[in-house]
Amino acid sequence: MVYAGIDLGGTNIAVGIVNESGKILSQCSTPTRPERPYQEVAQDMIVCIEKALRQAGCTVESLHSIGIGIPGIADAKTGRIIFCTNLGWRDIPLREELQKSINKPVFIDNDATVAGYAESVSGVSRGCDTSVFLTLGTGVGAGIIFNGRPWNGAHGVGGEIGHMTLAVNGVPCTCGNNGCVERYCSATAIIRMARQSCMAYPDSAILKKAGSIDDIDAKAVIDAAKEGDKIALRIFHRYCDFLAMAINNITAMLDPEMIVLGGGVSRAGTFLTDTVKEYTPRYLMYKTMPSPKIEIAQLGNEAGIIGAGLLGLLVKKQ
């Protein structure tokens, strides 16, 4: 049997045919154009699945199920998308719509959750029963894998580690609260700190790389830090210190076997993990006890497709 995995983003619908080991056999993608009626988006998903199946030399009969990772939350029972802010979707019966064309089981879950699940099946956290995956991008997404299964909470509102309060009365967040983890641990946080610093220190290598204050991105800061620029290093260390606090909060509550870092900032690789590991020990409650490993994600952008596809595997396991 093979599994269709769909990574549904605001820009693209990326579809892959995945085998039981989490290997992508074929891929197909098309623009999402979320302004269209959802029925058209669903139809494009079907077209991509059929195309990818043909590319992989598989029939619809060999397809076990369709899994979809969405930037939002879904109701696992009904297969309806509850919220999907980027797409402007609210209460969309996506499973029902897809099953009109391909009558197979349809599973829908959060995109960070399925990416974390993919890492736990065929990525860096494979073999770990319990792991937490963080995507350090525009925001901070998270996927909790508990006893080998994605965990979204009893009401489906868990796994929102990016919106835990880290700083009472801290930086205002897009969610309406203040001081959320996302405001200190995302790529956006690096950019905010860098813009502030570059106004005071216009000689920083960050500005030379970025061109202008408005064009600063996390990569410019990390590249400048790697080259030893003092201002960039200060920002990067401040960022890693915040990330270490957030990681310690995960350890203090859940203590998973591994915490996996993905998303744009994780491209810094061992420069990121080595610096974070300078800061985590100071926040650990039991300093002499073992604590979660901190590793960079291995599957990159493909994690979304793989994890979505493998959602079908979970049902077989039950």
Next chain:
Amino acid sequence: MVYAGIDLGGTNIAVGIVNESGKILSQCSTPTRPERPYQEVAQDMIVCIEKALRQAGCTVESLHSIGIGIPGIADAKTGRIIFCTNLGWRDIPLREELQKSINKPVFIDNDATVAGYAESVSGVSRGCDTSVFLTLGTGVGAGIIFNGRPWNGAHGVGGEIGHMTLAVNGVPCTCGNNGCVERYCSATAIIRMARQSCMAYPDSAILKKAGSIDDIDAKAVIDAAKEGDKIALRIFHRYCDFLAMAINNITAMLDPEMIVLGGGVSRAGTFLTDTVKEYTPRYLMYKTMPSPKIEIAQLGNEAGIIGAGLLGLLVKKQ
């Protein structure tokens, strides 16, 4: 079969014989006197178990196992206590010592964890697969029950919700960090805020109840708040706001079915839960979705004995 449950505190060893439903059949207690060699403390545990068994009309043969809740952490595999700060214990082979006298399985777990487990078997959270228990006392202890079982983490360092960072650069904590949940959500936090306020507002009813600034306790503040004292109400609301943030952090990560409040502050009852529930909605990420119930613990001081005893039930379930 019956189960011996031991609540090991810095002051007393409280032993109970518990049946499978979590009912205490008999109880016996003796002072801990932790300055003694641990072998003597263990011997007193045995004496109490034998006495309680006789009181309950049970034989040693009918005893399934011995469970112990400790104010510290233990290694579940070896049955050794790793740390137990209040008792000054470090790396103590408690299971081995007890089994010299009574050759039955011995289970050791954190006291807040076993109390939360007791609530999930025969207390307010019975029927909940996943719940989080908080003891709001001198510190903030926590017990996470996941899929019906206590969860202490992959390395045994989880469930330390009291030492998650809530306020970057916040109030210094006994653990060496700053801004821990415990510094804002414990009875100690209420006392700290009340002492500060009473210096500025000596006419507050808090001082009339407590007698002096040094004698202020959480009860004096809560009683004064219940009677409408403005200063006490302000402190209590500030406290409930912090607690709501900590509760939201639990929801945002784990989203359990229920969050159970125990410990001294929870004696405020619905005055506490009603006020906390005024604040939780503002921190929820998905305001229109259901979220964890917030309830007061039902088993009081007996939760420690019951939960410790029922640790034996977990092994039978496997």
